[in-house]
Amino acid sequence: xxxxxxxxxxxVEGDLEVRLDVVDGQVREAHVVSPLYRGFEQILxxxxxxxxxxxxxxxxGICSVSQSVAAASALAQAQGLSMPPNGERxxxxxxxxxxxxxxxxxxxxxxxxxxxREIYADEPWxxxxxxxxxxxxxxxxxxxxxxxxxxxxxxxxxxxxxPHSLSLQPGGSTRAVQPQERxxxxxxxxxxxxxxxxxxxxxxLETIAxxxxxxxxxxxxxxxxxxxxxxxxxxxxxxxxxxxxxGRATDRFMSFGGFPLGESRLFRxxxxxxxxxxxxxxxxxxxxSHSWMLGGAEPLHPSAGSTLPLxxxxxxxxxxxxxxxxxxxxxxxxxxxxxxxxxxxxRELVGHSGGNVANRVIARLIESARLLIAxxxxxxxxCPGEPFCAxxxxxxxxxxxxxxxxxxGSLGHWLRVRNGRIxxxxxxxxxxxxxxxxxxxxxxxxxEQALVGAPVRPGERTPVSVQHIVRSFDPCMxxxxx
Amino acid sequence: MSAPLGxxxxxxxxxxxCTMSLLNAESPELPGLLDAAGLRLIWHPSLSEASGDEVxxxxxxxxxxxxxxxxxxVEGALLRGxxxxxxxxxxxxxxxxxxxxxxxxxxxxxxxxxxxxxxxYGGITAGADNPxxxxxxxxxxxxxxxxxxxxxxxxxxLPVVNIAGCPIHPNWVGETLAALALGALVESDLDPYxxxxxxxxxxxHHGCPRNEFYEYKASALEHSDLGCLMEHLGCLxxxxxxxxxxRLWNGQGSCTRGGYACINCTAPEFEEPGHGFxxxxxxAGIPVGLPTDMPKAWxxxxxxxxxxxxPQRLRLNATADHLVVPPSVRHTRQR
Numbered sequence: 044x045x046x047x048x049x050x051x052x053x054x055v056e057g058d059l060e061v062r063l064d065v066v067d068g069q070v071r072e073a074h075v076v077s078p079l080y081r082g083f084e085q086i087l088x089x090x091x092x093x094x095x096x097x098x099x100x101x102x103x104g105i106c107s108v109s110q111s112v113a114a115a116s117a118l119a120q121a122q123g124l125s126m127p128p129n130g131e132r133x134x135x136x137x138x139x140x141x142x143x144x145x146x147x148x149x150x151x152x153x154x155x156x157x158x159x160r161e162i163y164a165d166e167p168w169x170x171x172x173x174x175x176x177x178x179x180x181x182x183x184x185x186x187x188x189x190x191x192x193x194x195x196x197x198x199x200x201x202x203x204x205x206p207h208s209l210s211l212q213p214g215g216s217t218r219a220v221q222p223q224e225r226x227x228x229x230x231x232x233x234x235x236x237x238x239x240x241x242x243x244x245x246x247x248l249e250t251i252a253x254x255x256x257x258x259x260x261x262x263x264x265x266x267x268x269x270x271x272x273x274x275x276x277x278x279x280x281x282x283x284x285x286x287x288x289x290g291r292a293t294d295r296f297m298s299f300g301g302f303p304l305g306e307s308r309l310f311r312x313x314x315x316x317x318x319x320x321x322x323x324x325x326x327x328x329x330x331x332s333h334s335w336m337l338g339g340a341e342p343l344h345p346s347a348g349s350t351l352p353l354x355x356x357x358x359x360x361x362x363x364x365x366x367x368x369x370x371x372x373x374x375x376x377x378x379x380x381x382x383x384x385x386x387x388x389x390r391e392l393v394g395h396s397g398g399n400v401a402n403r404v405i406a407r408l409i410e411s412a413r414l415l416i417a418x419x420x421x422x423x424x425x426c427p428g429e430p431f432c433a434x435x436x437x438x439x440x441x442x443x444x445x446x447x448x449x450x451x452g453s454l455g456h457w458l459r460v461r462n463g464r465i466x467x468x469x470x471x472x473x474x475x476x477x478x479x480x481x482x483x484x485x486x487x488x489x490x491e492q493a494l495v496g497a498p499v500r501p502g503e504r505t506p507v508s509v510q511h512i513v514r515s516f517d518p519c520m521x522x523x524x525x
Numbered sequence: 526m527s528a529p530l531g532x533x534x535x536x537x538x539x540x541x542x543c544t545m546s547l548l549n550a551e552s553p554e555l556p557g558l559l560d561a562a563g564l565r566l567i568w569h570p571s572l573s574e575a576s577g578d579e580v581x582x583x584x585x586x587x588x589x590x591x592x593x594x595x596x597x598x599v600e601g602a603l604l605r606g607x608x609x610x611x612x613x614x615x616x617x618x619x620x621x622x623x624x625x626x627x628x629x630x631x632x633x634x635x636x637x638x639x640x641x642x643x644x645x646y647g648g649i650t651a652g653a654d655n656p657x658x659x660x661x662x663x664x665x666x667x668x669x670x671x672x673x674x675x676x677x678x679x680x681x682x683l684p685v686v687n688i689a690g691c692p693i694h695p696n697w698v699g700e701t702l703a704a705l706a707l708g709a710l711v712e713s714d715l716d717p718y719x720x721x722x723x724x725x726x727x728x729x730h731h732g733c734p735r736n737e738f739y740e741y742k743a744s745a746l747e748h749s750d751l752g753c754l755m756e757h758l759g760c761l762x763x764x765x766x767x768x769x770x771x772r773l774w775n776g777q778g779s780c781t782r783g784g785y786a787c788i789n790c791t792a793p794e795f796e797e798p799g800h801g802f803x804x805x806x807x808x809a810g811i812p813v814g815l816p817t818d819m820p821k822a823w824x825x826x827x828x829x830x831x832x833x834x835x836p837q838r839l840r841l842n843a844t845a846d847h848l849v850v851p852p853s854v855r856h857t858r859q860r
Contacts, residue, residue, distance in 0.1 A: 049577045050617025053570045056541050060617030079614045081538050081604070082656030089653070091801040097788060101649040104542020104692060148548070156574055178574035179556075179566065189554040192775075199775030203783020205549070206542040207692055207790075209803070210783045217748040217784030219846035352656070354607055428847050432749035505577030521540050 044071070049505050052513060054153040056105045057520025061509060065499045070509065073487070073494035075478050077363040080335070083525040084350035087468040092118060092437055092460050095468065099456070100207045102470070102525040105148070107206030108141040109449030110522070113456040119213035121443030121458060127430040128305070130215020132421040133201055135302045137211065138447070140197045143414045145450035146377065146407045147243070149517040150273070151187040154404060157510050158280055168280050171270060183242070183273060190238035197231050200224055214433035222427045229422050236415055244412065245272025251412040255387040257395055274408055286401035290512035292493040293372045294397045296379035297322060297476070299455070301448035302417070309417055310448065313383045314368065323369070324446065327455070329471065330365040332483040333358055340483070342367065345457040345469040346442070362524040365479040365488060366471050374398055374489045375452025375476045376516060378406035400515040407517070439463045449473055451519050472522035490516060529565035530595035530706050533587060533630065534640070536570050537614050537623045538650045538659050539601025542692040543641040544571050549775055550695035562703035564596070581618050588629050596705065597634035599627060599662055602643040602650040603672040606658035613657045624672055627662070631673055635681040636705055637662060638688060640698065645687035645718070646793035661687070663719065666794040683712060687719040691790035694772060697724050718793060720766070728817060729762035729780070729787045732770035741835040742828050743843035752843025754786050756812065759803045762787035763816035
């Protein structure tokens with residue numbers, strides 16, 4: 044048996060180490076280590092609750108808005124405040140813009156460059172793919188970076204800047220949209236639609252969002268040469284490399300549901316375990332048995348949880364806690380969200396091959412098409428002249444929960460206020476779920492399970508299959524431990 | 526043309542947001558920006574292909590001096606805890622504290638640049654009672670020192686160059702690195718907190734579209750109001766050193782344009798203002814924090830005079846979220 048310690052693991056947000064036991068050219072066991080702790084939950088204690096709106100976005104530079112929206116949502120519940128329709132649309136637009144930019148950043152800058160590594164140089168598809176996606180020299184990254192910067196002009200208008208905006212408030216958005224700006228927002232989205240349709244998909248967004256079965260996807264793929272759009276190119280390579288047989292975890296998924304619209308929401312909330320079930324937030328508990336954290340033997344619900352670092356601890360190997368839903372390991376992310384929402388293609392893909400590298404990437408690109416279509420609709424619905432932000436007092440004793448969907452999956456903030464100050468603030472981020480260490484029953488986290496069986500080629504010290512699996516989750520390590 | 530300068534970028538106790546902001550660069554966008562600035566990435570955690578063992582051997586080569594290190598860029602605070610061990614951040618794959626790597630590589634670098642307020646002064650990571658004993662490269666809050674010590678000079682002779690901001694503007698990075706590559710940045714170009722004066726000898730107030738409201742102290746009362754944010758909503762734009770409202774963010778944005786307070790994120794210790802970030806502490810109705818270089822007596826006198834003279838248009842628009850009274854159109858010839 045060989046032991047590999049893989050790190051620093053780049054093109055993930057933050058720092059990550061993966062320890063692998065390799066037997067007969069396969070990973071037999073994996074330990075996932077989050078090596079950085081900053082102490083946000085400790086910093087938040089005792090603060091003015093509204094200061095969380097400044098502090099929490101700075102947990103993460105890539106999920107910054109998501110952290111803000113979760114905090115604002117917890118505060119809104121604590122204040123008993125609801126947003127005017129314009130506020131809801133503006134906040135949805137800002138969050139969707141971040142999620143969309145993040146999904147595509149993952150695809151173009153973080154995930155695809157691994158397929159352009161020298162190790163694949165003998166593959167027939169390699170020259171075309173490497174020209175487009177090689178880190179540092181690929182054409183796609185240049186085109187995407189420019190398109191992304193222009194898309195984020197939406198943030199300049201609606202949120203002042205990105206990352207780290209203070210426009211997201213419990214009662215809505217601080218930035219009321221003026222009539223001429225609505226038109227400008229549509230034009231910004233139109234520009235990004237063009238990039239997606241010309242470069243990413245080689246087809247209309249509506250066609251991509253409407254793909255309704257695996258068969259429809261394969262037929263669509265074969266309609267045009269594989270160079271017509273980056274999704275086609277990915278599908279062809281994924282097929283050759285068998286990426287749909289790589290990186291399967293537990294096939295239990297969760298989504299807090301995304302983008303409220305009055306009484307409804309764009310993406311449905313629920314749990315998937317051989318079918319959609321209701322989600323009971325009360326059954327979330329964080330296990331600390333293998334984390335460098337002080338805590339009792341019993342996993343606690345985040346509203347009663349604590350975050351106190353303890354480096355000298357027998358059996359611990361990560362700063363990450365191990366959240367479990369009803370005691371079970373859960374995978375979150377775009378795949379979970381689209382599956383639970385009932386997007387028919389994603390339903391079929393998971394039914395066919397479960398959660399795996401290929402399906403995670405496909406789900407992100409399907410969701411991206413759906414997001415931009417929704418964003419165009421929300422811009423059209425903005426009503427300049429009507430309010431964007433409600434306000435109200437914050438009770439001295441109160442509590443609130445903010446459950447939202449960030450690009451990478453379910454994000455929860457649990458807030459308790461006493462004497463007008465923060466008594467306790469606990470955060471469970473998407474990658475905390477996906478990259479958790481083992482729990483007290485020695486059950487490995489989702490990535491730890493997904494890595495088992497990954498092939499390791501002779502001489503590899505940073506196995507490329509492991510890189511595909513890890514990055515297929517689009518991990519955000521600065522959110523994971525904060 | 527000389528060979529491009531090699532840049533190593535490391536991240537520690539921060540959020541990665543400065544890198545994300547750098548990706549917002551335009552004209553040119555990021556890959557072109559590096560070329561235009563005369564730079565070559567040795568390794569960057571978000572952008573490079575190399576991972577795992579490839580990176581560790583690269584860092585070892587740089588540390589031994591086998592490969593020259595022109596610019597060392599550090600993003601995120603340096604975490605000295607627990608108990609001085611630095612083990613709150615072990616660089617993965619190396620079992621070695623990041624502060625150890627940074628100290629060792631800084632000694633080799635021709636120039637060291639702090640990317641963002643965390644790397645410069647500690648920033649948000651050093652908030653409250655600073656649970657991880659975080660500090661900046663050459664400052665601990667306002668105090669010189671930090672990880673590398675007040676006397677540190679990089680091989681090229683400069684102290685740490687602090688590109689402060691939470692996050693930093695992509696152009697601040699591009700133009701600073703380009704200036705360094707051209708040899709056009711010397712110690713006297715840095716302000717007392719070692720920030721390049723070309724960006725930080727401005728105030729956020731300069732170019733703020735709410736300036737007419739400010740002149741008449743026509744103030745916003747609630748979020749999304751159009752009026753000046755200084756009197757009630759915590760805005761520190763008249764004191765904050767940065768060119769945010771003339772340079773602009775993500776196209777046409779800035780904090781005050783986004784409808785919320787400037788929190789002075791380019792300053793050391795901005796993370797602990799001593800009051801709620803969105804509140805303005807005042808004594809007898811006069812804000813405690815006065816505009817930069819303004820004597821208090823004059824501020825009080827001018828404020829009361831301008832309040833008395835506030836035009837109806839500004840008074841009404843200040844507390845609305847859209848224009849309710851447009852500027853009147855004068856039918857006489859302009860003089």
